[in-house]
Amino acid sequence: MDADDADRYRAPALDKGLDILELLAGVEEGLTQAEIAKRLDRSPNEFYRMLDRLVRRGYVTKLEGDRFTLTLKLFGLSQLHAPTRRLASFATPLMRELAQRTKQANHLVVFDRGSAVVIAQHEAPDYWGLSIRVGSHISLFDTGSGHVLLAFRSEQERQMMIAEHARSREEVKLGAEFYERLAHIRECGYEMMPSAQTAGVHNLSAPVLAPDGRCIAALTCPYIPLVNAPTAPDINETIAMVMKTAGDLSALAGSNVRASE
Structure with a gap:
């Protein structure tokens, strides 16, 4: 031209x-x-x-x-395209293996325009399990996935995410205890919390990290004790498996980032 x-x-x-x-x-x-x-x-x-x-x-x-x-809106828009599809594609076989080993369902969540959004999900291998539909929007503040997405971001990114979430949903007041919880999650490398939505369920969540240490997704297992499966992993064994899978997915995501640069 x-x-x-x-x-x-x-x-x-x-x-x-x-x-x-x-x-x-x-x-x-x-x-x-x-x-x-x-x-x-x-x-x-x-x-x-x-x-x-x-x-x-x-x-x-x-x-x-x-x-x-x-804000993170441009980042959120980018998540709707190839990077998110590639992440979900890489995650599928790992999530399938995780479901088989834990006997539990699991799902993958990213931050998109003010919400935590489920982009991939794998059912439990047997007839009983708790699953969340792909495309569901969940809270940042009272879910394991939301906590992990916030915990592994810089303070500035975290405040932007919270501000965007408040614009898209009812505003929530967050106290010092909430931020202490995020610091604890970052130190431990995972979140383990009773579900705020379903009795008897624990959210087991671990971060999928970019090479710079920033959380790009949260891998979550809604853990249900299985009384009819005595050989199924307990909650501590299950969170260890979730963390291992999230680490494997982080390595794949990092390799993909470097390959596309």
């Missing part, structure tokens, strides 16, 4: 919005409207409406001190 064609197909408003997104993507602490204008060599008034629309559409959020920063 020559210069005349480039000028003919210009979309100034779109260019302005993309300039803001690309600028904020490289700034962790955020920027004020005046700082954005200065870095892009424009008048601050030029960006007022654009920033307002980006905030209202959930791509940008406003922090204390009138600073703007990116």
